[in-house]
Amino acid sequence: MTATVTAAVARTKGAPLTIETLRLDDPRDNEVRVRMVASGVCHTDAIVRDGVYPTPLPAVLGHEGAGVVEAIGAAVTTVQPGDHVVLSAAYCGHCGQCRAGQMAYCENLMAEDFGGRRRDGSTSLTSAEGPVSSHFFGQSSFATYANVVENSVVKVDAEAPLATLAPLGCGLQTGAGAILNELRPEAGSSLVVFGVGAVGSAAIMAAKVAGCTTIIAADLHDSRLELAKVIGATHTVNSGTTDVIAAITEITGGRGVEYALDTTAVPAVLRQAAEALATRGTLALVGAAKPGTEVPFEIGTSLVKGWTFKTIVQGSSVPQVFIPRLVELWEQGRFPFDKLIRTYELDDINTAFADSRNGSAIKPVVVF
Template sequence: MKITAAVATAPSAPFELRELELDDLRPDEVRVKLVATGVCHTDAIVRDQVYPTPLPAVLGHEGSGVVEAVGSMVTSVRPGDSVVLSASSCAICEQCLTGRPAYCIDFFGRNFAGTRTDGSTALSDHGTAVSSHFFGQSSFATHVNVAVRSVVKVENDLPLELLGPLGCGLQTGAGAVINSLEVRAGSSIAVFGTGAVGSAALMAAAAVGATTIVAVDIIDARLATAKELGATHTINSRTTDVAAEIARITGERGMDYTLDTTGIPAVLRQAADILGIGGTVALVGAPAPGTEVSFEVGGSLLKGWHFRTIIEGDSVPQVFIPQLIALWKLGKFPLEKLTKTFPFSQINDAFDASASGDVIKPILVF
């Protein structure tokens, strides 16, 4: 069938709206008519070839929409169901079977390769292959053939134009706090970077009862929003000595948890240095492959601190996304405070707004 999609053609080049051919549905796929899709930093770094998904490609991985058809093997959803789309996984490796699909042994192949596992692509442009199945979906398109593992059924009366970002960015930040770090009530956490991922982490920290929640950023407007989302303290790292301010806030104790959403080595080092005894620093940012960071391990040996990396908030999307929706219904995950909608035709404006920091989470609506 003919669809309209935004195609990434070259690093840093604007997305081009094109009419493409979407191929036939496979037995383990779901055809979804998109209602909306979030714009994520990961889309930008793949467009710019920090990660090597072959171009031309249809990116997009925070889709939401309505099921139009299902493959013969699909039993989890049916036509008419509302769905949110997330990352794909194989369902049969040890990691998937133990509830860790973000660490699927074929995670890269199923989310970044630009093809199905058999090497085929669902999309073509006058006979020329276009990479598809980005995060199992490629949601910068009016219709998609989605890997069934990427599909999360949600209630039909929910506002789909708002929920797409739960599929990646918001799931990642909230999951890092709730699933990965298991932040305790009464504890302290510092979040470096208050974009969509960091903002979700702040909301989750407040929801689980952390009592010292520090937001660190260089944009005052985002720090003001962070206060609305649950941050008890904010630090502009351009104008304030972060370590000294954390020492003041915690009475020299240091933080129980720190989360780096920036992927900048110097920021990650700083996040580690402000930990208290037994603290944990986690990385959810996406530095380029090969990036290295140094840690002080002499004096800090006495802290017994921990470091871990996190993908997709260590979540099972079909379980965790409904949990986030439940928190949203209670007013404890106010994601609408982060978002601004753009017509799909204004995709390049949405990316510009995200890159400049003017909008925390742009959402494209179809």
């Protein structure tokens, strides 16, 4: 069942992806052959391309895939050929965190999602020059077909458009899950989101679902702030032209916010987010930073605030449970993430990366 596929390959650190023809091997017993319909482009793809995380190159990246099941391995039980699926992060399924239902914090996360190989060391993709790293987040979805580990596969409503659903696999799940699964703000509470790209915009929408009545969006791009108002923000602050702390203090009547979510992983922004908290407030980080990045927090006068800092991975979600819930919210018009999407052809994938970086596209999606 080997196949010829067209894929975007990251060959050199920091270089544009190249469109190539590769060979895809037979799916293993725990794998699902998926015909890819679309794949979101995420910041994590960019930082892996640039060598921040250790996936060996050359590699086929992509971890927000959506497509149709073509075949299943002998041990697969959760999907059948013809099922529509969204693809999410892989997890081992047997470590202590996975067995406790905390798949986002899998103790083998780096190997499962960034290793570029199956557990036996093999790769599903080869080029004329040799092996190409595969199974990025269990999928490597920047290709027309992929052999995907079953733990990465989420069955979804066959009536929902796959090109729209693709970004749910990582970025949107991360932002929405940070609010609904982890922070769980009370109805009537206040929250600020620093950085309203795809992850932050999902958090804004989720905060509205949760019943927050003060939802502040902070970003450098006025166009993103305008959209934030449309999808649920009650207030916006351009952090490049405005004193953010003064603005949040005014909006909250001097109290500060009960919850703050940082999607930027910029140390100066994260410190600002801490300063914006009310007494007993909670600050969460979901942005990916280079290993070794440090943030200096003030712990003198802030000690009496009794505030909390936490990091969140993948929205603390179980993808097979949480993604279908987000699809239902979207179908009800309560999670309008389709407003964030701009589509690109596979040949234009490097433009999609560039548009995401410069802020002109919030959520690029490559459509096959």
